Amino acid sequence: MPGTLGIIGWIIIGGLAGWIASKVMKTDAEQGVLLNIIVGIVGAFIGGFLLSLLGVDTDGAGLIFTFLTAIAGACLLIFGVKALTGGRSRV
Structure with a gap:
């Protein structure tokens, strides 16, 4: 996530995501x-x-991207947690 968003931007985008x-x-x-915010921020x-591993330049990509x-x-995070816990997780 771009550094220009600030902490409030991270919380809002993370919560919505x-x-x-x-x-x-x-x-x-x-x-x-709270869990939605955490999942969204970690997901970002x-x-x-993962995009950087694929060679995608995410710096300055914009708010929508x-x-x-x-x-x-x-x-992906939710899928991974569900796979590891057999679908019994709170995430």
Whole structure:
């Protein structure tokens, strides 16, 4: 996520990305606002890391690209946690 967003931007984008990812992955009833924020922010880091491994330059990519990266990373995070716990997780 770009450094120009600041902490409030990270929280807002993370919360929205985590919420959308939880809807997509059908875990919304299990997650609260705080967990959505955490999943979204961690998802943004996961998505950014994976894109950098693929050679995609994410620096200065823009707010929409950052948001979509956070959603994709959050979905991967939820999928991974569900796979490791057999679907019994709170994420």
